Amino acid sequence: MTDLFLPDDDTLYAALLARDPAWDGRAYVGVSSTGIFCRLTCPARKPKRENCHFLPTVAACLAAGYRACLRCRPLRPEGDGDPVVTRLLAALEADPARRWTEGGLTAMGLDPSTVRRSFKRQFGQTFLDMARQARLQAGLTTLAQGGRVIDAQIEAGYDSPAAFRAAFARHLGLPPGSFRANARLRADWFDTVLGPMIAVSDRTHLHLLEFADRKALPTELKRLHASCKGDMGFGRLPPIDEAEAQLTAFLAGRRARFDLDLALHGTPFTCRVWQALQELPAGSTVSYSELARRLGRPEAVRAVARANGANQIAIVIPCHRVLGADGALTGYGGGLWRKQRLIELERAYAQTERTPA
Structure with missing residues (x-):
């Protein structure tokens, strides 16, 4: 059982140099020359190998006397401080049936490619994919409450029954009538x-x-x-x-x-x-x-x-x-x-x- 034990320092230092996201949140590096600790994905200049002390948890870093890095912010979940993510999640919650497009993001003064990267990094999917799922879930709620397929289609914001059925089939693998x-x-x-x-x-x-x-x-x-x-x-x-x-x-x-x-x-x-x-x-x-x-x-x-x-x-x-x-x-x-x-x-x-x- 691997539990809280980490692999050897050479493996972790290689992950630090590569900014490997597979280790983000599962290992941290304390830097003896600065007294701070970072995520392995920190964008700051990489410390020398002899100055690195790898630890499994934030608590272990703090107990060892390290201070949290102000660039990668290991004390906060990734993405919490991203105003783009916060703004769009609030907009999606307020109107889950809205049809989002890249043009709509641009009209809000946002760069679609930046939005795409932020959401992929934080949630493993794009904002537009998340918005499409929210629309389908609104329709699913209507069906779960005994509503008709046409009502679910309208609630999900689809004008065409064929488009709703096709989207539903892609998402759940079965059309609503099944x-x-x-x-x-x-x-x-x-x-x-x-x-x-x-x-x-x-x-x-x-x-x-x-x-x-x-x-x-x-x-x-x-x-x-x-x-x-x-x-x-x-x-x-x-x-x-x-x-x-x-x-x-x-x-x-x-x-x-x-x-x-x-x-x-x-x-x-x-x-x-x-x-x-x-x-x-x-x-x-x-x-x-x-x-x-x-x-x-x-x-x-x-x-x-x-x-x-x-x-x-x-x-x-x-x-x-x-x-x-x-x-x-x-x-x-x-x-x-x-x-x-x-x-x-x-x-x-x-x-x-x-x-x-």
């Missing part, structure tokens, strides 16, 4: 600090929990739709309410573990991998090879990786806790920026469990 009223499985969405998530449940078990912008979501929903023979609709059932409540508490630092009834759609080996992931305590990490060894299948590293990637209940089945053999971030369906945030968040849980009562 969803039944009073179905056994119901789909709904809710907001989190890491972005909107879509959940699917029956009356007793959670079947899917994914970030709305995950590229594999349409495929996952198609597969789930086929497995239940099309008996899927929109709406909120008790497992979704409970998932939202527990996830909100987890992301707020108030709950380290989940207690949800899950319906696992996978082969016996895949389900074993998912169950092993759930046994990892918050704040710990593991490599694919180590997870394979724990399952008694040290030769099945690739199969473990495939099972990890096939997980369709994000965060609750914590596939974000699997790192590369060298401790670096590896692919994550929800985006590496979310994986980084989750690992950083969970360090507080790890520190609490280590603190003697």
